[in-house]
Amino acid sequence: MLQDLKDFLREEQLHEDGVQQYALKLIERYEPSDTAKMLQAMTFDGFLMYLSSSEGSIFNPNMVDLYQDMTQPLCHYFISSSHNTYLLEDQIRGHSSVEGYIRALKRGCRCVEVDCWDGPNGEPIVYHGHTFTSKIFFKDVVTVLGNYAFKASQYPVILSIENHCSVEQQKVMAQHLTQILGDKLLKSPLDGKIPIGLPSPEDLKGKILLKGKKIGGLENCMNGVVDDPLMGEVSDEEDTAEIDDDHHRNDSIRHRVKKSKQRLSKELSDCVVYCKSVHFSSFKHSQIHSKFYEISSFTESKTRKHIREAEFVLHNARQLSRVYPSGLRTDSSNFNPQDMWNAGCQIVALNFQTAGVEMDLNDGLFSQNGHCGYILKPTFMRNTDERFDPENPQNRDGYKPLSLSVQVISGQQLPKVNIKEGSIIDPLVRVEIHGVPLDQAKQETRYIDNNGFNPVWHDTLQFTIHVPELALVRFVVEDYDKTSKNDFVGQFTLPFICIQPGTSPFHQIIPSYTFPNTYRILLNPPSM
Structure with missing residues (x-):
């Protein structure tokens, strides 16, 4: 009866205002029996249909679609991110495939990774270096990125480059990025002026951003001051940061962590705008010297050490940070991303191919806001005037x-x-x-x-x-x-x-x- 439904809405669903009108609307929308509708009643079948609808879901329907402010700087968002996106299996003998990028992008992933090495006939290849994983061509990855980047979301995709290529093949990489992606690839600041802060996801809709090393600063490029194109050293932070005080690493992993000595080509450098990869020294150094467009990468164990420092949240309110699994996770297992989100880290890269509680948490966080891959961080993690300590949350204002x-x-x-x-x-x-x-x-x-x-x-x-x-x-x-x-x-x-x-x-x-x-x-x- 109508009164029973009203009592349920009031007592169980905690619905207060306009209960009568809301109950009649539910009957009209979900009751399959015309006779019951005439009697302003809801049958058991109609009640089950209501409970199974979005209105009866535990997930607030107002938060399923895009509802957050998307005009804040990029560093103010958690970003759905993938690690070694080309792999479908483990890190030692697993299969590399462009299917990894398709699957991740269809799930709303907004940051994908590509490991680039010199390949045959002058064509760069992608695989997990110094392992037995299979190889794919870089140009095929870029083609798939161009085709699938904006199927699930219109907000920007970050392409994280782990660069091990010679200058000659770096030029080929830049050529593929420019020719295949066209206008989708962001190659200069949005308004053509020297920027003073990171743009927003809304500003960057439909754009692909390259994350990698860059010769000089963004200001120098805008002023026409360019360093010698062969003086920029490729020092890949993903490799050097693998030295994470783990004394149980084996010789093959030790071989991989040697600092890269390749040079950086100007052509590839010019493709990097808002995501210049830099080595992290300390929070004090970053506060004084870092630029808003610089991003540092941290292995999971290094991140856990920095989490104990309250400055990490403030650092992440100013610029982007990327966290990725340890090189010892040869089975493509994942760390708990929640610990990194608690410190405000935006790009927490997981092995999307590995199911488990870690990916459940990732899918859960990004299930809101239209599955767009960007979640606005809480105010107390965006405000540089506040000092939020995840270890002592009771000390924060509010x-x-x-x-x-x-x-x-x-x-x-x-x-x-x-x-x-x-x-x-x-x-x-x-x-x-x-x-x-x-x-x-x-x-x-x-x-x-x-x-x-x-x-x-x-x-x-x-x-x-x-x-x-x-x-x-x-x-x-x-x-x-x-x-x-x-x-x-x-x-x-x-x-x-x-x-x-x-x-x-x-x-x-x-x-x-x-x-x-x-x-x-x-x-x-x-x-x-």
């Missing part, structure tokens, strides 16, 4: 923790994880909070014995969220096993700020199955 109450009600038709005939799962639901260290937490329901068809829990899990702007919530369903590790069934991850209070189902597509589950979300300030 500190206001929130409570999260999740009641896991039931599940329906959960897929089997064992293909043996007659196998039945024992499902449990775990809720994980990923954010600043103080917010890291996980709780789980009881497991339901031998019921994957319609398990019922009615278990309530409680959390306190100290920095809601940075928190991600991950729902995981597993098949409980008392003698071995639980089997994964499905997961769903979303930003905490995108949660819509109320009762709603969430859906996670896993191979050959749709996994629906129902839970209740209650958001209230903690009673402190």
Whole structure:
């Protein structure tokens, strides 16, 4: 009846204003029975259709589409980023393919990486150097980039170059970039004047930016002052930074970390505008000497050391930083990106080909804002006048923790994880909070014995969220096993700020199955 629906909207969905009109709108939109519509009533089928719609989703529909300010400088955004994008498998013998770029770009990735080496017949090739990975041509990568860069998003793509080529083949690289990409390649500041800050994603729509070494500064190029084109040394930070105090690296990796001594061609240098790669010395040095268009790359272990310094957040409010997996991750595994986002690092590069909790978090963060690949950082991470310390978030201005109450009600038709005939799962639901260290937490329901068809829990899990702007919530369903590790069934991850209070189902597509589950979300300030 109409009154029942109104009571549900008011009490469970926390809907306050205009409940009568909203209930009638829902009946008109989702009720399949014309008779029920005439009676201003909603049947059970209509109610399920409403809960399964975007209006009934846990994900606030207002945050699914583009909703953020896209006119801030590039350094004010988290940017969906890929590491060794050409690889489909591991870093030692894996297959290199342009398909890696297609897949990443279709997922909304906005920063892709290419490792360039001298190839046959004067054509640069792409592969993981000093390994047995297969090789592809650089020009094929550029062609794919031109075709797929803006299929999923119109906002800029950053092409991160790891350059190991001779001057001659660098000139060929520059030629391919210029001829194949045409106007998509940004080769000069947008307004033709000496810039005073980074442009915004909105300013750079439809543009591809090259990240790499550059001869001299952007100001020198604009003033017509150009250094000797053969005096710019290619010192690839991705290689030199591999020396990360890990004493267990082997000889082949030690061979790869030798500083590159190639020279840089003017033609390739001229393709770099707003993303000049520079070596990082210290935060004090950067504050005094660094330019806004300079970007430093950090291996994951170096980043973890810098995270302990409060200056890292301020550094990332002024300029871009890129973080990438250690060279020891030969299996293409990933680090936890949340730690790097907590410090304001924008370009946190992951191996997109490797599924797991790390990519779940990446997909969860970038699932908002139209899947455009850019997420505006919280105000306290963009303001250079503030000092946000992720280790002590309670010290920041405007500190206001929130409570999260999740009641896991039931599940329906959960897929089997064992293909043996007659196998039945024992499902449990775990809720994980990923954010600043103080917010890291996980709780789980009881497991339901031998019921994957319609398990019922009615278990309530409680959390306190100290920095809601940075928190991600991950729902995981597993098949409980008392003698071995639980089997994964499905997961769903979303930003905490995108949660819509109320009762709603969430859906996670896993191979050959749709996994629906129902839970209740209650958001209230903690009673402190």
